[in-house]
Amino acid sequence: MSFPDAASVALRDSQLRRNLAKATGTIRAKRASVVGELPDWQELRSAGRALKDRSLVDLDAQLELLEERVSAAGGQVHWANEADEACSIVAGVARAHGVDEVVKVKSIATDEIKLNEALAAAGVQAVETDLAELIIQLGDDVQSHILVPAIHKNRAEIRDLFARSLDLPDLSDEPEALAEAARVHLRRKFLSARMGVSGANFAVAETGTVCVFESEGNGRMCTTLPEVLVTVMGVEKLVRSWQDMEVFLQLLPRSSTGERMNPYTSFWTGVRPGDGPQEFHLVLLDNGRTGVLADQVGRQALRCIRCSACLNVCPVYSRVGGHAYESVYPGPIGAILTPQLHGMSEGRSLPYASSLCGACYEVCPVEIDIPRVLVHLRGRVVDTEPAWKPEKAAMRAMYRAFASRRSFERAQRAARLGSRPLARRGRIPRLPWPLSGWTETRDLPEPPAETFRDWWRRERGEGRARDEKPVDGEIGGKRGPRDLGAAATPDAAAAPRATSQNGDARRAMLGRIRQALADRPAPVEVPREYRRRSERSRPEIVDLFAERAGEYRATVRRAAPQELRQALTELCRHRGARRLTVPADLPPQWRPDGVELVPDTGLLPNDLDTLDGALTGCALAIAETGTIVLDGGFAQGRRALTLVPDYHLCVVSEDSIADLVPEAVERLEAAVAEGRPLTFISGPSATSDIELNRVEGVHGPRTLHVVIAG
Numbered sequence: 001m002s003f004p005d006a007a008s009v010a011l012r013d014s015q016l017r018r019n020l021a022k023a024t025g026t027i028r029a030k031r032a033s034v035v036g037e038l039p040d041w042q043e044l045r046s047a048g049r050a051l052k053d054r055s056l057v058d059l060d061a062q063l064e065l066l067e068e069r070v071s072a073a074g075g076q077v078h079w080a081n082e083a084d085e086a087c088s089i090v091a092g093v094a095r096a097h098g099v100d101e102v103v104k105v106k107s108i109a110t111d112e113i114k115l116n117e118a119l120a121a122a123g124v125q126a127v128e129t130d131l132a133e134l135i136i137q138l139g140d141d142v143q144s145h146i147l148v149p150a151i152h153k154n155r156a157e158i159r160d161l162f163a164r165s166l167d168l169p170d171l172s173d174e175p176e177a178l179a180e181a182a183r184v185h186l187r188r189k190f191l192s193a194r195m196g197v198s199g200a201n202f203a204v205a206e207t208g209t210v211c212v213f214e215s216e217g218n219g220r221m222c223t224t225l226p227e228v229l230v231t232v233m234g235v236e237k238l239v240r241s242w243q244d245m246e247v248f249l250q251l252l253p254r255s256s257t258g259e260r261m262n263p264y265t266s267f268w269t270g271v272r273p274g275d276g277p278q279e280f281h282l283v284l285l286d287n288g289r290t291g292v293l294a295d296q297v298g299r300q301a302l303r304c305i306r307c308s309a310c311l312n313v314c315p316v317y318s319r320v321g322g323h324a325y326e327s328v329y330p331g332p333i334g335a336i337l338t339p340q341l342h343g344m345s346e347g348r349s350l351p352y353a354s355s356l357c358g359a360c361y362e363v364c365p366v367e368i369d370i371p372r373v374l375v376h377l378r379g380r381v382v383d384t385e386p387a388w389k390p391e392k393a394a395m396r397a398m399y400r401a402f403a404s405r406r407s408f409e410r411a412q413r414a415a416r417l418g419s420r421p422l423a424r425r426g427r428i429p430r431l432p433w434p435l436s437g438w439t440e441t442r443d444l445p446e447p448p449a450e451t452f453r454d455w456w457r458r459e460r461g462e463g464r465a466r467d468e469k470p471v472d473g474e475i476g477g478k479r480g481p482r483d484l485g486a487a488a489t490p491d492a493a494a495a496p497r498a499t500s501q502n503g504d505a506r507r508a509m510l511g512r513i514r515q516a517l518a519d520r521p522a523p524v525e526v527p528r529e530y531r532r533r534s535e536r537s538r539p540e541i542v543d544l545f546a547e548r549a550g551e552y553r554a555t556v557r558r559a560a561p562q563e564l565r566q567a568l569t570e571l572c573r574h575r576g577a578r579r580l581t582v583p584a585d586l587p588p589q590w591r592p593d594g595v596e597l598v599p600d601t602g603l604l605p606n607d608l609d610t611l612d613g614a615l616t617g618c619a620l621a622i623a624e625t626g627t628i629v630l631d632g633g634f635a636q637g638r639r640a641l642t643l644v645p646d647y648h649l650c651v652v653s654e655d656s657i658a659d660l661v662p663e664a665v666e667r668l669e670a671a672v673a674e675g676r677p678l679t680f681i682s683g684p685s686a687t688s689d690i691e692l693n694r695v696e697g698v699h700g701p702r703t704l705h706v707v708i709a710g
């Protein structure tokens with residue numbers, strides 16, 4: 001179905017339109033609020049754009065570097081040219097381990113390649129663990145938004161679905177009850193899962209580090225608890241250096257969920273002995289991306305960090321929703337990505353699914369000029385149509401009319417004469433077929449009786465009118481519109497995709513990347529004009545952290561060194577926590593009274609699940625975002641410790657609080673270089689997947705207590 005037909009169907013669904021209006025309006029307001037509080041947002045956008053462009057201009061070399069670093073850290077890298085290849089790699093890993101069920105993190109790349117269907121055909125069930133994705137999977141439905149895929153479902157529909165599928169006939173439609181039902185259902189899966197599958201938001205070439213941003217804790221569960229982890233990543237997700245993350249850690253959460261930082265961000269590098277999956281596979285996916293890279297105008301779509309900000313401001317998307325795009329990539333980004341990924345053979349009506357108002361460009365955190373790409377793709381669509389198609393015929397007629405002054409004036413005269421019988425009071429309300437579509441929703445002004453050129457000649461005489469010669473490449477130059485289209489239309493997109501197997505896939509993909517970059521894009525300078533050093537005093541930084549962590553509904557207390565034990569004791573008593581797991585190197589002065597401490601000696605997930613909570617320290621905290629960061633260092637233990645139990649009590653040393661994200665990223669550089677996994681935690685786990693009602697606590701700890709010591 002074309003977009004206009006699918007949109008007509010969607011527009012008749014008034015419930016959908018109400019849901020969309022509420023959801024997009026709410027997320028828009030949240031985003032505007034957190035973006036507005038940063039004085040350097042535009043500088044961050046400029047840097048984000050440059051960083052993504054910088055990684056694309058030598059993508060082949062960066063991918064090779066990523067492969068080398070992941071392999072050196074104990075991971076295995078696979079190259080997949082096509083969706084089928086990627087699916088069979090994942091299925092092969094499952095088969096090799098005798099696994100018939102995998103737990104899966106929300107990932108658009110795996111939806112794009114239809115991984116779940118491929119795994120099912122191979123006898124492996126993929127269990128979606130994000131709440132919205134679970135709703136979609138149980139209802140055999142289709143995602144309608146990048147961030148909140150079940151945005152089109154209301155709570156009553158979700159209640160009915162869960163009651164039926166999870167055998168819970170008495171379930172209420174309160175968001176808390178629905179989230180709890182999902183938690184109970186999925187916890188059994190997490191604790192017994194042997195293999196996890198994820199996508200990736202970014203991968204850092206110089207360190208081989210992969211990361212996932214999320215809110216519910218299901219991402220942490222899937223990437224931490226199973227023995228085997230497979231990550232499927234589009235090749236465009238690459239960034240060059242760890243330092244680049246200081247920009248994206250600010251751009252993505254604020255543009256996406258409208259938060260200063262999303263509840264959880266996990267970074268891992270290959271395999272960490274004793275912590276997390278002991279086998280890691282990274283699947284590098286092309287599936288049309290090298291075709292996009294070959295288009296000099298369209299390649300900027302590969303900068304996309306999938307924040308969905310462009311969807312929420314789009315006047316078209318916010319009325320028709322995601323299903324009308326018939327792609328896993330809806331909205332403005334889908335309109336430029338889907339047709340390009342398919343070499344313009346699918347989604348040809350999508351470049352027209354826009355009013356070209358430019359709102360998407362205004363909000364895009366990596367400055368993708370979506371309107372420009374849309375117009376460019378419209379040109380590619382018209383270029384590939386047969387000559388008799390009305391739009392193509394009209395464009396060719398326009399081309400001829402604009403090719404010289406004489407033909408332009410002839411066309412003006414013809415338009416003036418032809419429009420006379422149609423004009424009513426200076427307007428043309430209705431044009432005859434095939435131009436009638438233009439006047440279906442708008443009037444056309446009647447051509448003036450005298451043109452500017454006629455007036456000029458009358459006033460100044462014939463000899464004064466300039467008749468500039470068109471330059472090569474412009475309209476009327478030596479190359480016409482077809483040639484212009486051809487110059488910007490990539491050979492790689494038009495060419496049949498190379499198929500390859502195993503070792504050949506790597507060579508084939510790298511070859512296509514080099515061919516796509518044959519125009520040798522200029523090296524990119526990264527402007528780092530954003531704030532990188534704090535101007536706040538230490539007391540201000542500590543106050544800000546306490547305030548921001550509290551806003552994320554973490555309970556925050558302060559304690560002088562001699563009061564620390566007492567503060568921890570009181571918090572445990574208040575919580576009713578009697579048995580806590582602790583890392584083996586917990587300092588003695590952190591031991592709360594009256595609490596049994598269970599040192600982590602490799603406790604299994606099921607053992608951790610029986611405990612009341614975990615008590616740890618952290619590597620550092622970030623004031624501006626209210627975030628604590630664990631890097632597996634002193635007094636922190638394994639990732640599973642602060643994930644499986646329902647309560648996390650964390651000691652933050654005052655000295656360890658950084659004000660800004662870039663300062664924190666700089667301090668974490670050594671841990672990343674050593675291959676230590678990082679977990680960024682901002683408040684308890686949370687979901688807003690049910691009518692955008694925020695529910696605290698889904699799969700990670702539902703309660704976070706922070707004690708600032710110092």
Ligand code: SF4
Binds near residue numbers: 305
């Ligand atoms: S195009 Fe820009 S605004 Fe839209 S999802 Fe991608 S990064 Fe976000």
